[in-house]
Amino acid sequence: MMLTSPLDLAKELEDEGYLIDQEAATTLFLALALEKPCLIEGPAGVGKTQLALALARAEKRRLIRLQCYEGLDISKALYDWNYAKQLLRLQLAKTEDWDEIKFDLFSEEFLLSRPLLEAILSPEPVLLLIDELDKSDEEFESFLLELLAEQQVSIPELGTLTSKTKPVVILTSNNSRDFSDALRRRCIHIYLSYPSLEREISILSSHAPELAEGLIKDVCEFVAKVRKLPLQKLPSVSETIDFARSLSALHKEQLNYGDLMGTLSVLLKYPKDVAKLEERLKKWESETLNRR
Template sequence: MYSSPWELTQALEDEGYLIDQETATTLFLALSLHKPCLIEGPAGVGKTQLAIALAKAECRKLIRLQCYEGLDITKALYDWNYAKQLLRLQLAKTDDWDKIKLDLFSEEFLLSRPLLKSIRSDDPVLLLIDELDKSDEEFESFLLELLAEQQVTIPEMGTITSKSNPIVILTSNNSRDFSDALRRRCIHIYLTYPTLEREMSILNSQVPDLAEHLIQEVCEFVAKVRKLPLQKLPSVSESIDFACALKALQKEHVNYSDLLGILNVLLKYPKDMVLLQERLKKWESEEKVRMS
């Protein structure tokens, strides 16, 4: 356990994740209070990477549950090995149904899914429930027991309590809101796009041999792009890819007139590309006027 937010910050930086003071303090409190941490924000701002870096810093096994529409307990918590149960029935030498039933719903036939694996693990784990907003409200309600008491209930076997008190991180891209009951059980962090200075630090750590002036130009350009009404704003990871693309093409500057093919690394939708290309012409004209 870390003695201060600063110590947590250093541990995450050692794993290549740069975190601001406010986020580090909130995350430190979530760990200290043994509370689940709900991390919200736009796609690509580093929510999942924060959980991964924390698992490495804590030397914990990462167990990840990727959420999606229609996710239910048979994929998230547990299921029964029906083929093996059927074989057991066929081989049964007794007509005592009560005895057979107890045998069928025993440990031998239980299939553990991510949530149950995290609860039953003997080793320290970090449970990442990724993009929870993609699941439905019924599944969200199902999680409340786990989040509040670090236990789950299997009707055929009873309540199973956590062995190693996993760190629980939930992430959301804000495609829907959550219930008060879920929020009440979590410490909340909201991540947004980094400041210019922090994004420069991130690029400097991820692409260390890139010229300092080019890092600044990339970050300033991406910051301008994020102010446009795009369907998907470029994420930090796409900012890094954009910088790497310029490096691969041996570009020394971000020239508005010389980005053909490179913008595809930064943007993902054709209509966003058209909008940016139109805006580039305007920016280029403004740049020429400023330089004249």
């Protein structure tokens, strides 16, 4: 589908259940128009991966996802050789010329495509999501530069393979480490932070329309306060939705500080954070009673 403006893109994403602000929509639109990789950065849980997934659906592109981790190497990300099939070929060709066999063994017939090569070789347009790139090391980051700049990869035995369908490339990062200037220069950047109160209310209303309006507003205001605390992990948007649904399951139509014990582990994932919030709740409840 040909998108003619950031507004069109925002509407397509909204139809796929993702609400994006005007600034991010404009930046993402430009990345698509210029056929440049888009690096989406921000804290965990702000919707970086979900934006890529929604974009793949909106653009009707098959999603190819590479989940990064420490120690990720070319054999897991780009390609490997089918050693069992090569061995069988050797066993069936003992009388053939070795030079001919060697050439045959390292042909595409024996190649195992990993996500990066699969995206390059795909005959149909795809969206390549390189998720949490900051978890990989600098060596792997350097390896990506050719793909990001020229949409091609080099395999010593086969030469350079260039994409025919130009995949949309989305990279995400939780900012656990910084990237090189070389990688940043090849990308257009979006920084996603936690949504404003108004936007989170809209997101929650869209994803959980069965919830009472008063409960949605109360939960979003509460989560906004929680995110100001010095916690190990601040609650994500998806955890806000789960928390609101949990209160609804307990037949709550509004949020009361005194009724939250036992529910906070839905919102926070570390016991120390839960304990810290429980202490703060006592203070907030006291302050609320004093104002009455």
